[in-house]
Amino acid sequence: MAAAETEACRSLPLALSGDRNVAINRSANAAPAKPRRRHPGPVRIWHWLNLWFLIVMLMSGLQIFNAHPALYWGSASDFDAPWLEMYAIRDSEGGILGQTALGPWTFDTTGVLGYSQVGERGAVRGFPAWSTLPSYQFLSMGRLWHFFFAWLFAGAGALFVLYALFSGHLKRDLWLSGPEWRGLGRDLLGHLRFRFPSGSGYNGLQKLSYLGVLLVALPLMVVTGLCMSPTFNAAAPWLLDLFGGRQSARSIHFLVAAALVLFFVVHIAMVLLSGPWRQVRDMMTGGRRETSASSQRRHDDDTA
Amino acid sequence: MTRRSDDSVARSTRRRFLQRAALGAATLGLAGCDRLSQNERVIGTLSLAETLNLRVQRFLAGARGMAPEYPASMIDAPFRPNGSTDPQASRYRELAANDFAEWRLSVDGLVETPLSLSLAELRALPARTQITRHDCVEGWSAIGQWQGPVLADLLDRAGVRDEARYVVFHCMDQLGDEDFYYESLDLAEARHPQTILAYSLNGETLPVANGAPLRLRAERQLGYKMAKYLSGITLVTDFDAIGGGRGGYWEDRGYTWYAGI
Numbered sequence: 001m002a003a004a005e006t007e008a009c010r011s012l013p014l015a016l017s018g019d020r021n022v023a024i025n026r027s028a029n030a031a032p033a034k035p036r037r038r039h040p041g042p043v044r045i046w047h048w049l050n051l052w053f054l055i056v057m058l059m060s061g062l063q064i065f066n067a068h069p070a071l072y073w074g075s076a077s078d079f080d081a082p083w084l085e086m087y088a089i090r091d092s093e094g095g096i097l098g099q100t101a102l103g104p105w106t107f108d109t110t111g112v113l114g115y116s117q118v119g120e121r122g123a124v125r126g127f128p129a130w131s132t133l134p135s136y137q138f139l140s141m142g143r144l145w146h147f148f149f150a151w152l153f154a155g156a157g158a159l160f161v162l163y164a165l166f167s168g169h170l171k172r173d174l175w176l177s178g179p180e181w182r183g184l185g186r187d188l189l190g191h192l193r194f195r196f197p198s199g200s201g202y203n204g205l206q207k208l209s210y211l212g213v214l215l216v217a218l219p220l221m222v223v224t225g226l227c228m229s230p231t232f233n234a235a236a237p238w239l240l241d242l243f244g245g246r247q248s249a250r251s252i253h254f255l256v257a258a259a260l261v262l263f264f265v266v267h268i269a270m271v272l273l274s275g276p277w278r279q280v281r282d283m284m285t286g287g288r289r290e291t292s293a294s295s296q297r298r299h300d301d302d303t304a
Numbered sequence: 305m306t307r308r309s310d311d312s313v314a315r316s317t318r319r320r321f322l323q324r325a326a327l328g329a330a331t332l333g334l335a336g337c338d339r340l341s342q343n344e345r346v347i348g349t350l351s352l353a354e355t356l357n358l359r360v361q362r363f364l365a366g367a368r369g370m371a372p373e374y375p376a377s378m379i380d381a382p383f384r385p386n387g388s389t390d391p392q393a394s395r396y397r398e399l400a401a402n403d404f405a406e407w408r409l410s411v412d413g414l415v416e417t418p419l420s421l422s423l424a425e426l427r428a429l430p431a432r433t434q435i436t437r438h439d440c441v442e443g444w445s446a447i448g449q450w451q452g453p454v455l456a457d458l459l460d461r462a463g464v465r466d467e468a469r470y471v472v473f474h475c476m477d478q479l480g481d482e483d484f485y486y487e488s489l490d491l492a493e494a495r496h497p498q499t500i501l502a503y504s505l506n507g508e509t510l511p512v513a514n515g516a517p518l519r520l521r522a523e524r525q526l527g528y529k530m531a532k533y534l535s536g537i538t539l540v541t542d543f544d545a546i547g548g549g550r551g552g553y554w555e556d557r558g559y560t561w562y563a564g565i
Binding site for chain 1: 351559
């Protein structure tokens with residue numbers, strides 16, 4: 001861990017200085033005795049920091065959502081027609097049921113959405129206590145967490161995008177080649193059959209999902225979040241129009257957050273299916289970029 | 305037979321233990337976060353973002369950046385009220401019973417000429433009409449048409465002294481307990497062209513549910529800033545001695561004073 005940190009500290013300033021970085025990359029290429037690490041320092045630092053930032057953002061975000069657990073399209077709230085709503089009803093025996101209405105459908109979600117336990121007591125609330133920060137209903141505190149970590153999350157994200165652009169990480173490791181674009185369909189079918197490419201570097205589908213998170217989902221979270229701020233609306237009314245109004249921005253904010261949770265679940269599943277110990281270790285220490293021979297050997301080990 | 309039941313007992317004990325352990329770990333994690341949320345130093349650190357939000361957003365929006373205004377076709381009627389909707393304070397009941405004929409708005413504190421204005425006098429002043437979106441801190445929005453004098457004009461009429469920094473709005477409603485609602489804006493937001501004292505909603509006299517006879521509209525702020533049931537305005541250098549000292553009813557209960565986000 002200590003080695004990883006010093007490595008990372010050394011490479012972090014490179015994110016800010018493109019020219020020096022290129023020079024160092026070139027000298028690294030000239031000396032094959034020192035193989036490039038599988039995950040560069042800035043990738044590892046951002047990866048682990050961002051994990052904690054996103055957890056706090058998600059849980060405090062659900063706390064804020066719970067203050068009015070309903071979503072709408074447009075500028076204002078049509079209280080009679082939310083497209084998503086969580087609430088509670090009484091059944092014929094006087095028990096309380098949690099309900100989730102999604103468009104024309106209504107689901108019984110007692111215990112999780114609409115009505116769930118907070119400590120010993122049942123409570124009418126959107127998302128359950130274990131998913132929100134703080135656990136009990138406390139909107140002002142949820143907002144404090146959310147708007148403090150928003151700065152860390154957006155700041156680290158912006159720095160990382162700059163690093164990816166100027167270090168060549170984006171072009172070298174994330175951008176898809178022509179054949180990779182064309183092979184996405186085959187990649188998807190392979191993944192669905194639990195057959196994963198085992199070459200060095202990321203596969204096409206993996207690259208596309210990382211690009212989607214880094215360049216689409218995370219920036220969308222920041223911008224749709226800002227579009228819910230009335231003062232920011234005065235600064236950039238055109239951005240609000242772009243998303244179709246404040247309630248639309250709130251809905252998109254929620255949906256992209258849901259997409260990020262889905263990414264997180266698939267990401268964890270992929271790590272578990274591809275040698276979790278090695279994956280986590282490499283994301284901490286950097287690991288070694290594999291030659292095709294060593295990759296083949298690992299593949300044999302994993303299947304053995 | 306016995307062995308198998310022993311096994312299943314052991315298995316169910318183990319399962320129960322694992323369930324309890326998982327529940328315990330989850331509770332511990334949650335309890336940890338909840339404890340952090342009650343720690344003054346953590347709250348203080350998280351609150352640092354408030355100043356940053358204020359500075360950056362003010363810079364981006366400028367002193368006169370305008371909140372979006374909407375066409376009449378987008379007006380929501382009835383307009384959803386929030387907070388107090390039917391104040392029970394005896395002074396308010398008496399004034400309301402007589403259609404607010406005896407009601408007056410005071411403007412005092414750090415001003416050259418303290419004012420005391422009746423509803424008729426306020427209605428005689430030049431007014432601004434605006435169709436704007438109201439954003440509740442809870443997350444919902446509603447669009448309404450508001451009419452009333454621009455606060456900046458009223459402040460100019462009273463003559464704000466140089467040392468004044470904030471405008472405090474006193475209200476006639478008590479929310480939940482004995483404390484009367486109050487709010488405050490700094491002079492920059494108070495002098496914004498869309499900051500008005502509204503006596504009319506959607507073309508009609510302001511209803512009791514929405515803050516009759518007069519309420520604040522500060523269109524670049526969240527709903528809790530927009531004090532209803534106004535009785536007076538005081539110009540101050542700070543609000544340490546007012547209410548809980550944090551500049552507003554909800555601010556005294558943990559909400560940020562800056563409500564632009």
